[in-house]
Amino acid sequence: MASPLLLDLKNVNKIFGQNHVLKDINLQIEKGKFITFLGPSGCGKTTLLRSIAGFYTIDSGDIFIAGNRVNELPPYKRGTPMVFQEYALFPHMTVFNNVAYGLDIQKRPEDEIQERVSAALAKVKLTGLEERYPHEMSGGQQQRVAMARALVMNSPIILLDEPLSNLDAKLREEVRVELRTIQQELGLTVIYVTHDQLEALSMSDEIVVFNKGVIDQHGTPHEIYYKPRTQYVADFIGTTNFIPVEVVRIEGSRITVKYGKAGRTVTVESDLSLKIGEQIMLSVRPESLRINEQANEHDFVIQAYVSHSTFLGEKERYFAVDKDTADWVPQWIIDAYDIGATRYRGSIQISAAPDKLHLINK
Structure with a gap:
């Protein structure tokens, strides 16, 4: 039985000046899937991710999350926390306060904040580091803090914009495995943006390959690799x-x-x-x-x-x-x-x- 549909994009278009970045994007994503947006720089993958998050207003089309049209909703009301490439941690805040920030904005009770932050930090293996500041942590640990800040919101979708690009090769592989493990254990729906083919093939349930503002192919890693539908996909993947x-x-x-x-x-x-x-x-x-x-x-x-x-x-x-x-x-x-x-x-x-x-x- 198919998983419930969580994200539904209908004829989504985004134009910056004379540049038509997203061209009639239609995409459906089921709950509990790890989906990777893959493609070279400038292909539209990050623009679509930020449009889903609400940081960009689309020019036409519709975005539905859990059956609700969210076109006019601001980012903080969409339930789509985003982990950025630069992590976007507050340098003057401790790990605990960075993770708790979204809950503080919602004015959640203190005991609930304590419980949810502790649980999120445990999931990313950072228990005991609550009082550290970002500058006292490695790149990999900062990445985990950013992930915990997204997890703590208990949101239906987590968006990740090339979150491992600042890590060295060995650490990237370790964190890649951790992210996939967390996603599977918690049954999260994750949309992950990367230009790294190996990351896409090794982490994803499904890959969406972008080419100049359109989706060239959407399928499992095996389908994308062994049964590419276009010469572009075959040449880009491996x-x-x-x-x-x-x-x-x-x-x-x-x-x-x-x-x-x-x-x-x-x-x-x-x-x-x-x-x-x-x-x-x-x-x-x-x-x-x-x-x-x-x-x-x-x-x-x-x-x-x-x-x-x-x-x-x-x-x-x-x-x-x-x-x-x-x-x-x-x-x-x-x-x-x-x-x-x-x-x-x-x-x-x-x-x-x-x-x-x-x-x-x-």
Whole structure:
């Protein structure tokens, strides 16, 4: 059974001067989900987050939270606390007072404030640090204070605007796990903005990929990574190889395409609506390509030559060229894992099983 709908955006538009930042955004988010808004700078993801929070007034469309239209409500009445990239902690206040600030504004009873702040600090593992000031804490601890300040309001949605970008790589990973754990344990609905693909893939129930003010794709991390609907999504999420192909046969969802100058064919499962002779793109991830393994007659196969490689610890990344597809593919990228001392040089065969291939409209 689907979770209750918590956030419903209908034809949301936002314009700054001559810049149409959000273009007819339609999005529904269910309760208890961790949703990531993903995309490069300037794509509209932060503008939409701040529009949901009420910091921006949308130019047209509607925003519904728990069934209530909130277009005219100020931020403090929407129940959408926001954790900012800079944390926005009050430097002259202790940890306790920073977390309690929203409850103080609501004039909640002192015993309730004490209980709720203590509970929020326990959730983010900051019990015992109530009397410290922000400047006495690490970046990771400040981030947790900001999260506790959001949690203490018992709000239906928590909004996070790139909250880990100021942390070093190791601490980012630790806090990332903590955030996801807190969200799952408490059943929170979280909307998280980032341009980091790894963060999005590792933390999210669903990812919303933005491209120049529109949503290119909304789906699970697995769908976004392995079944991108556009070339933009496939290229933005991780690394992929593209090759132009021509549709030569259609049998239901089984699409046979021709690739390369030699006119090899491969049959791929796809839900695209296509026509014989149509030119489309085939996408295959570097980790899905095999080097010098026995290929069967149904596989995608290319004979290539290794130009160079890069050792990346857990894998060796190979860059290869071939004459058959050189007019369309400047170089193939292949990731080989757990290869020990083996390093490939010179001529190689690269191949992939049909279920590792994905067709995309140009």
